[in-house]
Each structure stands twice: as structure tokens, then as C-alpha cells.
Amino acid sequence: MAVKVFDLNHDGNEYFVPFIRYYIQQQKFKEAAVSITKLGLQDHFEVNEVLIPLLIQDKVNMLENYVIGRPELQKQVVELLDGLCDRESNIEEFISQSGVEVVKRSNLNRKTLSKLAVRLMKLYQIPASLCPNISNARGYGALKYLLYKRYIEGTMGSGSWEEMVQSAVGDSVYLKEQLLEQLMCYNDLKEAVKWAKSFELPDSSIPQPVLEARDKFEQQQNTDDWDSEILSDKDMSVFYYQLSLPLDNITVVDDKHLLKICSERLAIPDTVIGIDSEWKPSMGAETVGVALIQLAVQEHIFLFDMTTLITILSKEEICSFMELVFCNPDTIKLGYGFDADMHMLVKGFPYFKDILVNVQRFIDLAETCNDENFDGEPDSARSKTSFTKSEEKGLSELVRQCFGKPLNKGEQMSNWERRPLRVEQLIYASLDAYVLLELYDHLQNHCKLNDINIEMEPQTKVNFSKKSKQDKKKAKAAGLTLRDKKKEKEEREQKMASLLHSKTDSNYVISPNELRVVCDTMLQGTGRYLRSCGVDVKIMENHEEHDQAIKIGTTEGRIILSSGAPFQRIKSYVGEEKCYNVLSMGAQEQATEVLKHFNVKVTQRDIFSRCQVCNGDQYAKMAQKDMQEIARRRDEMCKSSFKNEREIDNHLMQKFLEEYGIDIQNxxxxxNNVTIQIDIIPRPMISKVDMFFVCTSCGKIFWEGSHFSRICDQFSHILSLSEGSDKNRSNIYQT
Incomplete structure (x- = not known):
């Protein structure tokens, strides 16, 4: 309350730091954390000073409040938890080294810390690649789930089982070894031997029982095939409902010619279309989107291959087809619990939202069969169908109630992004859509026979505006209010509109700092060249996925630069106007292509106007004598363990504080408490340079040298194209 009333959260409130450090010395971490959070002084404290004590004392809520709106701190917290989840880590030693006196050990174990880490990873949208220990823990959980589905429930076919195990294990040696251990627990040595061979594990990594079983099976030359015990499709038909159409009546739509045939058939008036979609199970570790949309009519089934078509169709072509399917008032659309499918479609392809909110004549059979007219057991005059809360039991149960046999869901957990799809996948996907037509006919007949009057085409309501709890938590973690998010969105749209205008109007030019881009891992060199020319560039690191580029481009209003196959995937998520496919080969040529494409006017003043390390655009301009003073102070700090051995002159402290915003003492x-990187400068160099430029974001020190002339020469053709570019050489770091 006092912070708000007296407006204490303002620039220059660092005078509170000594008082907060007193709290820390007294082990009053709660009071310290609250004070730091309210005053916004997180940059003045290390992780081990506040965050680690909060974790050790199980003050998780306070910890989360502390890092709201601080992405770098959020990343450090998750990486800290990942380190504690390492099998080799010693948690007791970690507690002892922290110096925290009051410890709550009940939740300081790997299982609890791992769950917390996974939750925070999702909340803060931290890439899994940065947290290998947590990724292994999640992969192990995914394996145990797959084993349960395979051996306890018996609901996974062999094809799906192999695909999903490969996906869950990936390249992790640890997970490969754990799979063999778990298969031994399920007493399936044959399967363990098969996977040991597939992984090509050395004998030292294979359990002894599996080694013995492998030798035994290799000696049996005439043994039956390992899969001989699996029921054939003919045997399975005894237990499960089957597709009544032959395979010839199934078409995978993966090119423009087949798309035209599909569109013409679906556009016929009075057509009833069964619709379903499939996507690869993510196991919570990766971002996935709809890979297949099934569209069934009475005599044929079309499988719309999203994974392939997004690489060959424009956004307009895909949207036109989706409008034909969902917004045509002359056709009836059927789905079952399709709300989840719609939200997944919008998640992967945000531009589908405007189409799906205007869907027409869509019947969700899950809601129709939940009508009060269908409740209760049927009497003798009715068919054998029992309509109970079917959405709780799924489509398979409804099919069993209507036709006597359930659907075989063995392919549900398949890798739907893998091409080509297996025959079993094609049949499974086709039946899920086609059976909706059969159910629709059955329900209509049921209503006529039993004189039931219900609305078969209720008004469809699709709501994408309501945010999930997870979305709200992510917004809070980012430190954004609804008003902030709206303002940021308007600013991003305004900047994006300016960029799009520069692309379409050759007479409209923009300055480099107006072009805001994010370069994926394939264009790191391009990003560095663009940054040298003053462009606002974020560059993805090698460990970061393309999904991270999509996230940054979307949240910060940046154009995403990519090339080749990754560009096609990015385009399907953000739309063609918010990304650019770089076609040139060399990094310098690629940067030139981007500058010309967006009509960017580059002048000599723009060269090196941004920090080549952190992308910052603010510098502290420092004369030679002041840089010498900083070097002198640094040498004193290195010679003694006590930073304040020599008392700093008050006049000098005031000078550096007022002119540069620098604490000369530290x-x-x-x-922002960033340290000036004086150690990178050879001491003799200081006396040879008249003026230095210190990046206020990362502390890197620059001076004008031959590198400026070199970049000017490399981009001389761009500078000459920019009318009115500075004829006289200007200060490269002037802001």
C-alpha cells in the first residue's frame, strides 16, 4: 500500500537496496521478496540471494510473483529446477550451501521439483531443449503412459506403439535404457530384445535378462514370427465395428488437382459431410497442430493432408477451402465433440478463427445424443440403442450402443505427422468420419420410430474469445494486464501495417530501426549483418526451435525470417504477410535481399547503431580519460578482494552517476545492475582511442575502427541506393 500511495516504484529508487539487503542478512526472505517485487528492484539481486531461499522455504507463490514480467529470471528459475532434477544432483548439499537456516524439506525432492518445473516451463513457455533433465523426466512419464495403454488397456496397435515410442524416446540414451527396464517389468523380453536391436545399444547398456533372451532367440532359427500372436484384421472385425467402404473409396488430398476434385464434390447442395481431425499426441513436450482433416460423404472419404498442403497452398487457397467446408449453407456438417478439434485448428492456424466462428448447419452428435429425450433405458418398442451421457464415454461407446460393436481406437495415439500414413491409419481416420454419417441416419430413424421430436440442426455457437485458465496464468506471468495486452497488440498491428505498406509501395521507405525481425537458426549470419545496418533483430540460438521464433514474432510483432521447409511451417502458423522466405544463399546477399524487399533506407548513421551482442540501441558516450578511470578502478578490484578498499571521491561518483548512470564503485x-565489460579492452588500446561507446543494455564497450569501413564497403550498394544518405562520415554510435 505504501509503495502505491507514495509512488515508490519509480526509476532511481535504488536507495532501498541497502535496507532490503539487511532483511536478507536477517534471513527475512519473505519481507525481502515482497519489498523487491513491489519496488521492482529484481535486477539488483542475484538468484541465490532471494529466489533460492524462497524455493528452500517452499514459498512458491511468492517466487512466482517475484519473477512476473521478468523472462530472464523465469528462465533462470526453470534452469535451476532442471539442475536439481538431475539424477546426480545432491539436494542436501544444495540446501547446505544456500545458508538458509529455516528449511522445509517436505517438497524438496526430485518428484515434486520436477512437477513444479514442468508447470513453470509451460507457464513461462521455456523451450524443452533448455531443460534436459526435465525433458528426460517427461519422456519417462510418456513411456510409462504408453506402456499402460499397450499392456494394461490394450488400446494401442503395434504400428501406433512403435511410432509413439520412437517419438517419446528420441535420441535420449537414458530413455532407451528405461524402456528396456520397463518392458522387463511387463515380462515382455521379446519386445525388449527388439528395441535393444533397434536402438543399437551396446551390451553394457542392456540388462542381463535381455542379453540372455537375445542370445536364445538368435539360436532359434525356426521360431514363429514375434508378431504371430497379434490378431489379424479379419480376427479384429469380430470385436470392432468396421468401415463399410473399400480402400479405393479413400482419397488422400495432397495436391491441387485432388483438392479441386474434393471441393467440387463437397460443394454439391444437400450433401451431408462427416468431419473429424487428427493430430500427433504431444505428451506435453512439443507444439503440435492438426495434421489431417477427414471429410466423409456417402460414397467417398477425403483425407485433407494439412501437413503436406500447407507447403504448397497459399493462405488464401486454404481459407477458401475451409470456408467451402464449414460455411456453406447448402450442406450439413456432422462432428462429434468437435469443439476440441476447432480449438486445435485455431491454435495451429489462427486465421481459421474468422471462418469457424461463422460455421453454418453444423451438428455435434455428442450434444444431440445428450438431449433429454434420449435419457434412460429404452422400452421394448425401441431399438437396442441406449442413449446415455455418451460424450463421457466417447464416440466408440455411442457406436457400440447403436450398432453393437465399438470402434477400435488402437490407432488414435499415432504419429499423424509422419508420411506416408500407414493403411491402418487411413482406415482408422476414415471410419471416424464416415461413421458419423451412419450415426446420423440411425438417429433420424430412431426419432421417427419412437416419435421423438428434437432439433437436429440446433444453432451452432463457437466461442474462441474466452481465455483458458492457462492463458490467464501466462498473461499474469508476463506481467501484462488486459489493457497492456490491448495496447501492445494495437502497436504491433500499427508497425506491421507500416511494414506491409513499405512492401507494396516502392516509394514508401522505412528506416532500419522500423524493421523489426526475428531470424531463425538457419539465418543467424543474416541476422548479424542486418543488425550491423541498424535493423532491430532477434536471433535464435542453435538450441532453440522454430516454435520459439513463431512465439517471438507473434508476441512482439516481428517479421519472421526463414527459408526452405521451415518457412512453410512458419507461414502456416502466422500467415504469409508476417514472415518472409529468404531465397539468396550467402549471409551478406540474404541481408541485402531483406533490406531491398522491405524498402529499408540505410545511411552511414545506421551502421553499428545497434549493439552487435544484445541488439540494444542506447550507448553511453565516454571520453578517454573517463574510460581510463574505469580501467583503474577495475584493476584495483582485481588486486583486492575488497571492492571498497580505496574510498572513491564523492565528486567522481557524482560525475559518473550524472553523466553515464554508472556506479563507479561497482x-x-x-x-539495470549490468557490469561494464572493461576486461575485454587491452589497456594500451585505451590511450589510442579518443571516444568509447558503452552499451547500456549489456555493458559491451565499442570504439570506431576498421570494422566500420569494412561494413560500409560491404553494403555500399545499399548505401548508394538510399537517397539522401549521409555524404560525410558520421559518428557510428550516435543515438
Missing amino acids: LTFVH
């Missing part, structure tokens, strides 16, 4: 910028 050689840090006051506003």
Missing part, C-alpha cells in the same frame, strides 16, 4: 549501470 562498475555497473545503476538502472
Whole structure:
């Protein structure tokens, strides 16, 4: 309350830091954390000073509040938890080294910490690649789930089982070894031997029982095939409902010619279309989207291959087809619990939202069969169909109630992104859509026979505006209010509109700092060249996935630069106007292509106007004598373990504080506590340079040298194309 009333959360409130450090010395971590959070002073404290004590004392809510709106701190917290989840880590030693006196050990175990880490990873949208230990824990959980589905429930076919195990294990040696251990627990040595061979594991990594079983099976030359015990499709038909159409009546739509045939058939008036979709199970570890949309009519089934078509169709072509399917008032559309499918479609392809909110004549059979007219057991005059809360039991149960046999869901957990699809996948996907037509006919007949009057075409309501609890938590973690998010969105749209205008109007030019881009891992060199020219560039690191580029481009309003196959995937998520496919080969040529494409006017003033390390655009301009003073102070700090051995002159402290915002005592910028990187400069160089430029974001020190002339020469053709570019050489770091 006091912070708000007296407006204490403002620039220059660092004078509170000594008082908060007193709290920390007194082990009053709660009071310290609250004070730091309210005053916004997180940049002045290390992780081990506040966050680690909060974790050890099980003050998780306080910890989460502490890092709201602080992505770098959020990343550090998750990486800390990942380190504690390492099998080799010693949690007791970690507690002892922290110096925290009051410890709550009940939740300081790997299982609890792993769950917390996974939750925070999702909340803060931290890439799984940064947390290998947590990824292994999640992969192990996915394996146990797959084993349960395979051996306890018996609901996974062999094809789906092999695909999903490969996906869950990936390249992790640890998970490969754990799979063999778990298969031994299920007493399936044959399967363990098969996977040991597939993984090509050394004998030292294979359990002894599996080695013995392998030798035994290799000696049996005339043994039956290992899969001989699996029921054939003919045997399975005894237990499960089967597709009544032959395979010749199934078409995988994966090119423009087949798309035209499909569109013409679906456009016929009075057509009833059964619709379903499939996507690869993510196991919570990766971002996935709809890979297949099934569209069934009375005599044929079309499988719309999203994974392939997004690489060959434009956004307009895909949207036109989706409008034909969902918004045509002359056709009836059928689905079952299709709300989840619609949300998954919009999640992967945001531009589908405007189409799906205008869906017409869509019947969700899950809701229709939940009508009060269908409740209760049927009497003798009715068929054998029993309509109970079917959405709780799924489509398979409804099919069993209507036709006597359930659907075989063995292919549900398949890798639907893998091409080509297996025959079993084609049949499974086709039946899920086609059976909707059969159910629709059955329900209509049921209503006529039993004189039931219900609305078969209720008004469809699709709501994408309501945010999930997870979305709200993510917004809070980012420190954004609804008003902030709306304002940011408007600013991003305005900047994006300016960029699009520059692309369409050759007379409309923009300055480099107006072009905001994110380069994926394939264009790191391109990003560095663009940054040298003053473009606002974020560059993905090698460990970061393309999904991270999509996230940054979407949240920060940046154009995503990519090339080749990754560009096609990115385009399907964000739309063609918010990304660009770089076609040139060399990094310098690629940067030139981007500058010309967006009509960017580059002048000599723009060269190196941004920090080549952190992309910052603010510098502290420092004369030679002041840089010498910083070097002198740094040498003193290195010679002694006590930073304040020599008392700093008050006049000097005031000078550096007022002119540069620098705390000369600690050689840090006051506003963000970043250390000045004086150690990178050879001491003799200081006396040879008149003026230095210190990046206020990362502390890197620059001076004008031959590198400026070199970049000017490399981009001379761009500079000459920019009318009115500076004829005289200007200060490269002037802001």
C-alpha cells in the first residue's frame, strides 16, 4: 500500500537496496521478496540471494510473483529446477550451501521439483531443449503412459506403439535404457530384445535378462514370427465395428488437382459431410497442430493432408477451402465433440478463427445424443440403442450402443505427422468420419420410430474469445494486464501495417530501426549483418526451435525470417504477410535481399547503431580519460578482494552517476545492475582511442575502427541506393 500511495516504484529508487539487503542478512526472505517485487528492484539481486531461499522455504507463490514480467529470471528459475532434477544432483548439499537456516524439506525432492518445473516451463513457455533433465523426466512419464495403454488397456496397435515410442524416446540414451527396464517389468523380453536391436545399444547398456533372451532367440532359427500372436484384421472385425467402404473409396488430398476434385464434390447442395481431425499426441513436450482433416460423404472419404498442403497452398487457397467446408449453407456438417478439434485448428492456424466462428448447419452428435429425450433405458418398442451421457464415454461407446460393436481406437495415439500414413491409419481416420454419417441416419430413424421430436440442426455457437485458465496464468506471468495486452497488440498491428505498406509501395521507405525481425537458426549470419545496418533483430540460438521464433514474432510483432521447409511451417502458423522466405544463399546477399524487399533506407548513421551482442540501441558516450578511470578502478578490484578498499571521491561518483548512470564503485549501470565489460579492452588500446561507446543494455564497450569501413564497403550498394544518405562520415554510435 505504501509503495502505491507514495509512488515508490519509480526509476532511481535504488536507495532501498541497502535496507532490503539487511532483511536478507536477517534471513527475512519473505519481507525481502515482497519489498523487491513491489519496488521492482529484481535486477539488483542475484538468484541465490532471494529466489533460492524462497524455493528452500517452499514459498512458491511468492517466487512466482517475484519473477512476473521478468523472462530472464523465469528462465533462470526453470534452469535451476532442471539442475536439481538431475539424477546426480545432491539436494542436501544444495540446501547446505544456500545458508538458509529455516528449511522445509517436505517438497524438496526430485518428484515434486520436477512437477513444479514442468508447470513453470509451460507457464513461462521455456523451450524443452533448455531443460534436459526435465525433458528426460517427461519422456519417462510418456513411456510409462504408453506402456499402460499397450499392456494394461490394450488400446494401442503395434504400428501406433512403435511410432509413439520412437517419438517419446528420441535420441535420449537414458530413455532407451528405461524402456528396456520397463518392458522387463511387463515380462515382455521379446519386445525388449527388439528395441535393444533397434536402438543399437551396446551390451553394457542392456540388462542381463535381455542379453540372455537375445542370445536364445538368435539360436532359434525356426521360431514363429514375434508378431504371430497379434490378431489379424479379419480376427479384429469380430470385436470392432468396421468401415463399410473399400480402400479405393479413400482419397488422400495432397495436391491441387485432388483438392479441386474434393471441393467440387463437397460443394454439391444437400450433401451431408462427416468431419473429424487428427493430430500427433504431444505428451506435453512439443507444439503440435492438426495434421489431417477427414471429410466423409456417402460414397467417398477425403483425407485433407494439412501437413503436406500447407507447403504448397497459399493462405488464401486454404481459407477458401475451409470456408467451402464449414460455411456453406447448402450442406450439413456432422462432428462429434468437435469443439476440441476447432480449438486445435485455431491454435495451429489462427486465421481459421474468422471462418469457424461463422460455421453454418453444423451438428455435434455428442450434444444431440445428450438431449433429454434420449435419457434412460429404452422400452421394448425401441431399438437396442441406449442413449446415455455418451460424450463421457466417447464416440466408440455411442457406436457400440447403436450398432453393437465399438470402434477400435488402437490407432488414435499415432504419429499423424509422419508420411506416408500407414493403411491402418487411413482406415482408422476414415471410419471416424464416415461413421458419423451412419450415426446420423440411425438417429433420424430412431426419432421417427419412437416419435421423438428434437432439433437436429440446433444453432451452432463457437466461442474462441474466452481465455483458458492457462492463458490467464501466462498473461499474469508476463506481467501484462488486459489493457497492456490491448495496447501492445494495437502497436504491433500499427508497425506491421507500416511494414506491409513499405512492401507494396516502392516509394514508401522505412528506416532500419522500423524493421523489426526475428531470424531463425538457419539465418543467424543474416541476422548479424542486418543488425550491423541498424535493423532491430532477434536471433535464435542453435538450441532453440522454430516454435520459439513463431512465439517471438507473434508476441512482439516481428517479421519472421526463414527459408526452405521451415518457412512453410512458419507461414502456416502466422500467415504469409508476417514472415518472409529468404531465397539468396550467402549471409551478406540474404541481408541485402531483406533490406531491398522491405524498402529499408540505410545511411552511414545506421551502421553499428545497434549493439552487435544484445541488439540494444542506447550507448553511453565516454571520453578517454573517463574510460581510463574505469580501467583503474577495475584493476584495483582485481588486486583486492575488497571492492571498497580505496574510498572513491564523492565528486567522481557524482560525475559518473550524472553523466553515464554508472556506479563507479561497482562498475555497473545503476538502472539495470549490468557490469561494464572493461576486461575485454587491452589497456594500451585505451590511450589510442579518443571516444568509447558503452552499451547500456549489456555493458559491451565499442570504439570506431576498421570494422566500420569494412561494413560500409560491404553494403555500399545499399548505401548508394538510399537517397539522401549521409555524404560525410558520421559518428557510428550516435543515438
